[in-house]
Amino acid sequence: MDLLEKHKGLAERHALMQALGVETIGVTMEKILSPTRALINGRETILAGTNNYMGITFDPSCIEAGRRALAEQGTGTTGSRIANGTYALHRELENELSRFLNRDHVITFSTGYQANLGMLAGLAGPQDTIFLDADSHASIYDGCTLSGARLIRFRHNSAADLEKRLARHDGEGGRLVVLEGIYSMFGDRPPLDEFVDVKRRHDFALLVDEAHSTGVLGEHGRGLADEAGLEDEVDFIIGTFSKSFGAIGGFGASNHPDFEFIRYATRAYMFTASPSPASIATTLQAVRVLDARPELRDSLRRNSARLHTGLRDIGLELCCDEVSPVIAVRVRDEPSTVIMWDALLKAGVYVNLALPPGTPNNTCLLRCSVSAAHSEQDIDTIISLFAKVVAGAAGDAAASA
Amino acid sequence: MSAEPDDIFRDICALLQPLNKEGIELTRETRISADLNVDSMAIMDFIMEVEDRYDIDIPLNDLSDIYSIDQLVHYVHGLVSRKKA
Numbered sequence: 001m002d003l004l005e006k007h008k009g010l011a012e013r014h015a016l017m018q019a020l021g022v023e024t025i026g027v028t029m030e031k032i033l034s035p036t037r038a039l040i041n042g043r044e045t046i047l048a049g050t051n052n053y054m055g056i057t058f059d060p061s062c063i064e065a066g067r068r069a070l071a072e073q074g075t076g077t078t079g080s081r082i083a084n085g086t087y088a089l090h091r092e093l094e095n096e097l098s099r100f101l102n103r104d105h106v107i108t109f110s111t112g113y114q115a116n117l118g119m120l121a122g123l124a125g126p127q128d129t130i131f132l133d134a135d136s137h138a139s140i141y142d143g144c145t146l147s148g149a150r151l152i153r154f155r156h157n158s159a160a161d162l163e164k165r166l167a168r169h170d171g172e173g174g175r176l177v178v179l180e181g182i183y184s185m186f187g188d189r190p191p192l193d194e195f196v197d198v199k200r201r202h203d204f205a206l207l208v209d210e211a212h213s214t215g216v217l218g219e220h221g222r223g224l225a226d227e228a229g230l231e232d233e234v235d236f237i238i239g240t241f242s243k244s245f246g247a248i249g250g251f252g253a254s255n256h257p258d259f260e261f262i263r264y265a266t267r268a269y270m271f272t273a274s275p276s277p278a279s280i281a282t283t284l285q286a287v288r289v290l291d292a293r294p295e296l297r298d299s300l301r302r303n304s305a306r307l308h309t310g311l312r313d314i315g316l317e318l319c320c321d322e323v324s325p326v327i328a329v330r331v332r333d334e335p336s337t338v339i340m341w342d343a344l345l346k347a348g349v350y351v352n353l354a355l356p357p358g359t360p361n362n363t364c365l366l367r368c369s370v371s372a373a374h375s376e377q378d379i380d381t382i383i384s385l386f387a388k389v390v391a392g393a394a395g396d397a398a399a400s401a
Numbered sequence: 402m403s404a405e406p407d408d409i410f411r412d413i414c415a416l417l418q419p420l421n422k423e424g425i426e427l428t429r430e431t432r433i434s435a436d437l438n439v440d441s442m443a444i445m446d447f448i449m450e451v452e453d454r455y456d457i458d459i460p461l462n463d464l465s466d467i468y469s470i471d472q473l474v475h476y477v478h479g480l481v482s483r484k485k486a
């Protein structure tokens with residue numbers, strides 16, 4: 001029996017897209033010109049699907065820090081910190097992050113995905129129950145599964161639905177509730193105050209994955225809990241270095257006095273190589289840049305508001321009413337979405353094509369992520385290309401219906 | 402609420418109808434994911450409807466053992482009976 005037979009559905013879907021004349025998985029950026037520009041099919045393209053929120057991937061101080069670490073400490077660590085040892089740079093990054101996040105303890109992981117695997121499996125075990133938001137990222141689902149805990153899914157952003165489920169729970173074992181700071185597909189955020197209210201009535205630990213909100217939300221850029229003034233109520237946070245920090249890696253952070261033991265208990269930390277010196281060094285410098293330049297957050301907010309308003313004003317249906325750096329345009333079906341995505345790319349803007357089951361509620365999306373490095377002109381160009389390609393097509397469909 | 406297996410079967414079929422795009426006949430033997438050709442997200446959303454209908458929680462861990470409508474009927478019946486007891 002052919003083991004790959006089970007993926008026939010994917011091949012059929014891909015063939016369907018090719019029949020529409022669209023190559024969705026082969027897009028290659030031939031040259032990266034800046035945080036907001038790349039050469040794609042020989043053409044200079046505006047990048048509006050990078051999650052490069054702060055736009056610091058080309059920050060000269062980060063590049064210099066990475067270059068220096070590469071020259072002085074080599075290309076890789078060649079093993080995990082448990083087996084091969086910790087570099088002083090790893091510690092330095094954890095200390096700097098601990099200061100930035102205002103949390104006593106920080107553990108770094110090799111990617112954000114692994115941070116979720118490592119944290120969730122490190123915190124919960126088969127005797128425990130994890131309550132997770134229905135729209136959680138795949139890495140949260142996978143971390144939950146890896147933990148072996150009983151998994152209860154509650155309705156997206158509904159503190160009332162969570163409370164109902166907590167009340168039904170037999171109360172055996174520990175309980176962990178998992179939210180995200182900004183949900184990656186729709187760009188919406190949870191009503192943290194309502195969840196904290198539930199926490200006052202029911203005993204559980206609260207974890208927030210701030211992957212898309214670190215650097216973005218809050219007075220200090222520490223994420224949703226910072227913005228909501230509820231950091232003391234959030235027991236654990238998870239984050240990634242791949243978005244606002246413009247690098248690769250992830251972290252878990254907490255004030256729990258025994259938090260450090262997770263290092264010696266979780267396989268996604270113990271049995272994988274630690275981040276390379278250059279990755280750590282650019283991340284460390286990125287933390288300092290984010291700390292020193294709060295104006296980047298303001299630029300991001302301004303750009304997000306401009307794109308949000310612009311897309312709404314040309315009649316597009318957005319998945320979130322609030323302004324967010326993740327702006328998702330809802331399209332009626334998969335073929336139209338694929339065709340529009342391709343037309344946008346050919347017209348000079350790259351956005352994310354997001355389709356079920358990777359999206360909530362079976363929706364088809366053209367997902368944009370905004371950067372502080374976009375200029376106003378970039379945002380206006382993106383809006384006008386959407387007007388030409390998407391609003392035009394939607395109008396045609398309505399007319400022919 | 403009457404929650405004999407036959408009632409549960411009828412309820413579940415009604416809740417499944419929105420996913421039954423091809424309008425196939427739903428029987429006890431129908432395999433929910435394979436025969437209706439729906440993805441894992443849609444299944445989990447459908448399970449939430451069942452949870453709401455009966456005021457129960459069905460942990461995601463248990464879904465991997467539930468293929469057919471009949472298995473789901475028995476699973477739900479078990480939970481509902483234990484709740485009453």
Ligand SMILES: Cc1ncc(COP(=O)(O)O)c(C=O)c1O
Pocket residue numbers: 111112113114116137139180184209211212240241242243249250
């Ligand atoms: C909410 C959330 N958590 C975790 C991750 C994983 O992070 P990374 O891509 O850095 O591994 C992502 C993004 O990919 C995400 O959106």
